Amino acid sequence: MASATASISSHSAVPRDVKERTGLNFPLLFVRAAARIGIVRQQVAAAPSAAAARGQRARAVRPLRAAEPGRQPVSASAAAAAPVAPVAEEVPVAAVPAAVDYEALAHELEGASPLEIMDRALAMFGSEIAIAFSGAEDVALIEYAKLTGRPFRVFSLDTGRLNPETYQFFDKVEKHYGIRIEYMFPDSGEVQTLVRTKGLFSFYEDGHQECCRVRKVRPLRRALKGLKAWITGQRKDQSPGTRASIPIVQVDPSFEGLDGGAGSLIKWNPVANVDGKDIWTFLRTMDVPVNPLHAQGYVSIGCEPCTRPVLPGQHEREGRWWWEDAKAKECGLHKGNIEKENQAAPTANGNGNGAGAADIFQSQAVVPLTRTGIENLLRLESRSEPWLVVLYAPWCPFCQAMEASYVELAEKLAGSGVKVAKFRADGEQKPFAQAELQLQSFPTVLLFPSRTARPIKYPSEKRDVDSLLAFVNSLR
Numbered sequence: 001m002a003s004a005t006a007s008i009s010s011h012s013a014v015p016r017d018v019k020e021r022t023g024l025n026f027p028l029l030f031v032r033a034a035a036r037i038g039i040v041r042q043q044v045a046a047a048p049s050a051a052a053a054r055g056q057r058a059r060a061v062r063p064l065r066a067a068e069p070g071r072q073p074v075s076a077s078a079a080a081a082a083p084v085a086p087v088a089e090e091v092p093v094a095a096v097p098a099a100v101d102y103e104a105l106a107h108e109l110e111g112a113s114p115l116e117i118m119d120r121a122l123a124m125f126g127s128e129i130a131i132a133f134s135g136a137e138d139v140a141l142i143e144y145a146k147l148t149g150r151p152f153r154v155f156s157l158d159t160g161r162l163n164p165e166t167y168q169f170f171d172k173v174e175k176h177y178g179i180r181i182e183y184m185f186p187d188s189g190e191v192q193t194l195v196r197t198k199g200l201f202s203f204y205e206d207g208h209q210e211c212c213r214v215r216k217v218r219p220l221r222r223a224l225k226g227l228k229a230w231i232t233g234q235r236k237d238q239s240p241g242t243r244a245s246i247p248i249v250q251v252d253p254s255f256e257g258l259d260g261g262a263g264s265l266i267k268w269n270p271v272a273n274v275d276g277k278d279i280w281t282f283l284r285t286m287d288v289p290v291n292p293l294h295a296q297g298y299v300s301i302g303c304e305p306c307t308r309p310v311l312p313g314q315h316e317r318e319g320r321w322w323w324e325d326a327k328a329k330e331c332g333l334h335k336g337n338i339e340k341e342n343q344a345a346p347t348a349n350g351n352g353n354g355a356g357a358a359d360i361f362q363s364q365a366v367v368p369l370t371r372t373g374i375e376n377l378l379r380l381e382s383r384s385e386p387w388l389v390v391l392y393a394p395w396c397p398f399c400q401a402m403e404a405s406y407v408e409l410a411e412k413l414a415g416s417g418v419k420v421a422k423f424r425a426d427g428e429q430k431p432f433a434q435a436e437l438q439l440q441s442f443p444t445v446l447l448f449p450s451r452t453a454r455p456i457k458y459p460s461e462k463r464d465v466d467s468l469l470a471f472v473n474s475l476r
C-alpha cells in the first residue's frame with residue numbers, strides 16, 4: 001500500500017474539502033480532534049489498488065481464535081472461510097500498561113471525540129483489539145479507525161440468518177476499505193441440534209435467547225478469547241432500557257479475553273455519547289457506504305427474521321424481537337447492560353431489596369394497590385371504569401425513569417373516568433405477578449379495560465405521556 005505519514009496540517013485539504021462540500025461542522029471537529037491526537041497518519045496519499053490494499057490488510061490481520069477451550073472446534077466450513085494470514089510486523093502488539101484504571105480513563109475520555117477514543121484504543125492494544133461490525137451504521141467505527149491511520153482489525157458474526165443486503169454490504173465494506181472482515185460462524189453441530197429439535201423459527205415461540213446463544217454469543221465468545229480488547233458501536237440513545245449508561249471504556253463485565261478470567265477483556269464504546277443523527281451526518285459527510293436496508297426503514301439491523309423496519313417516531317429497538325418484552329432486547333452480545341439492572345436488585349433471588357429504596361409514583365392521582373386490590377381487579381368480569389396499573393419495583397432504574405411521565409399521565413386522567421394505579425410487584429409479590437399479571441421485567445404497564453376481563457399489557461418501551469395516553473384511549 002502506498003502510505004505516507006504526515007501531520008494533519010499537510011493534509012488540511014481533507015477537512016476543508018469536506019467542509020466545502022457539506023457545510024457541516026464535522027470537519028472542524030475533525031481538525032480539533034486530530035490536533036488533540038497530535039498526528040494523523042494519512043494512508044491515502046496515493047490511492048492504492050484494491051488488490052494491493054487487500055494484500056496489505058491481509059498481512060496485518062491475525063485470525064481470531066478458531067475454537068474456545070473446552071468447546072468443539074469451529075466447523076470445517078467456517079474454518080475454511082476464516083482468514084489464516086500471519087501477523088504482520090506493522091501491526092504491533094502494543095505495550096499495555098500493567099494496571100490501568102479504566103473507570104478513570106472512561107472519565108477522562110468522556111468528552112473526547114470518537115476519533116480520539118478510537119486512536120487511544122488502537123494505540124493501546126495494537127493487533128490485540130478488533131472492531132465488532134454488525135453491518136449497520138457501526139460502519140462509522142471502521143471509518144474512524146481508518147482516519148487514525150493505524151492498522152486495525154474488524155470481525156463480524158455471520159449467524160447464517162442475515163439479510164442478503166447485509167452480506168452484500170459486508171462485501172462492499174471490504175472493498176471500500178481494502179480489508180478482510182474476520183467472520184465468526186456458529187458451531188454447525190449446535191445449529192443442527194437446535195433446528196432439528198425446535199425448527200427454524202423457535203425464537204418466535206420460546207424467545208430469542210437460545211438461538212442467539214448458538215448463533216451469536218458463543219461465536220462472539222470464541223472471537224473475544226483471541227483478543228485483549230474489542231470496540232463496539234453501542235450508543236446510549238439506542239436503548240433507553242439497556243444502554244443508557246454505557247461508559248466510553250470498561251472492563252468487559254461479561255466476556256473473557258486472551259488471558260482468561262474476569263477482567264481479561266476491555267470493551268471500548270467510542271460512540272457511546274454520540275446521537276444516531278450525528279452518526280448519520282458523519283457517514284454522509286465522509287461518503288461512507290451504508291447498508292441499503294436503512295433506505296427501507298430499518299434502523300437497527302440484525303438477523304432477517306428478527307429485524308423489521310420501524311415507523312417514524314418509533315424507537316429503533318422496537319424493530320428488534322418485537323414479539324418480546326421491550327426491555328430484554330439484548331441478544332447477549334452486550335448482556336452486561338442488563339446485568340447492571342439486575343445488580344440493582346441486590347437479593348440473591350432477584351426479588352429486590354426493598355429496604356432503603358424510597359417508594360416512587362407518589363402522587364394523589366396514583367392509587368397504590370394492595371395484593372387484594374389487584375386480585376379483585378383481576379376477578380372482575382366487567383369493571384365500572386378502566387384501570388391503568390404499573391407493576392414496579394422502587395429500586396428499578398427503568399421504573400424511576402418513567403416516574404415523571406406516569407405521574408403526569410395520572411394527573412391528566414384525573415376525573416376522566418380512568419383510574420391510574422401502581423402495584424409494587426417485587427419481593428414476595430413477584431411470583432404472583434409473573435404468573436397472573438404477565439410480569440417479565442420492570443416496569444410492566446397493564447390496562448384493565450372496563451368491559452374485558454383480561455388485562456392488556458402495554459407493548460412498547462416508549463413510556464412518554466402521549467404514548468401511554470394513546471394506549472389508554474384506544475383500548476379503554
Ligand code: SF4
Nearest residue numbers: 208211212215303306
Ligand atoms: S437474532 Fe434471531 S435469528 Fe439471529 S441469532 Fe438471534 S434469535 Fe437467532
